[in-house]
Amino acid sequence: MHEVALAQAIWRQVVCEMERRAGRRLLAVDLVVGAWSGADPESLEFALGLVIADSRWPDARVRLRREPLALVCRACGREFEARDVDLVCPGCGGLDVDPVRGRELRLESLEIE
């Protein structure tokens, strides 16, 4: 619901990095969107596209990778990927699980020339 604000936050970080590399051109922005990051990948891609189109590097591409929610079972230590909202450990049937990956929205890397 706040993907435009997220896109602007991402863009501020991108611009900050580019300003430290004056004269270079931005080719692509790589993002990782966790299943439990709360950001909707399509909306985010759309919002960031609008921001980029209006920027100094209107041809830059957005490459978005989805990261599934990975959990670790506190009882048996098994790590597994959650399917939908099924958070039960497939090893021991335990319910006491902690997310280890898939909670973040990350600006992973930039491609420049």
Add this chain to the structure above:
Amino acid sequence: MAQRIRLAKRVVAESDRLAKALSDRFNRAGVFVANLMSSPGAGKTTLLEETARRLQGELRLAAIEGDLATDRDARRLRAAGLPCRQINTGGGCHLSARQVLDAVRDLDLGALDVLFIENVGNLVCPAEFDLGEHRRVVVSSTPEGDDKPVKYPIAFHHADCVVLNKIDLLAATDFSLEAYRRFVRGLRPRLPILELSCRTGEGVEAWIDWVRVQRRAVAGKTASA
């Protein structure tokens, strides 16, 4: 020639930094802070009105009230004896750490025992944003249906306590207490579920006790830190 710059930066890093600043302020002042989240209409404001009435004279309370528009809820809380700062997000779907920092700037936190942050009515976005609070409370209510925990797993997963309000309406709805408890336990086996009705007062004392116990636990920690 193309070159890759690896950053691996959390996009909400700035928001996390502000939340840490808030958390430091709260701990220095020794005030217990609870962030309340729910869908619109679950009863956050009513729960706080009831809390203010029951804890008056025992604990020094205040609230930060987040709404898209209007100060209707803030006026209700003040009428119940709860000093209140209103934040209007103007369409913003959650309270941000920046807004809360502005709201507490001229608040004497040291003169408070408990600060409640009533987030914008929304079970999606508020769950993503840390406001420096000690505890997160999700308020749900029986007319919303018993499947809220599975539909909004992130909010429930990050909660420290779940309040189920409007249990006086159980007979008038298809809500299954058993299903609701099972859904919550499926996400968080040890999460406290406080079933109550702000209207009849049933079960509210358990919530008040939860506030007392959490405040003592946090006050003990910050005093020794």
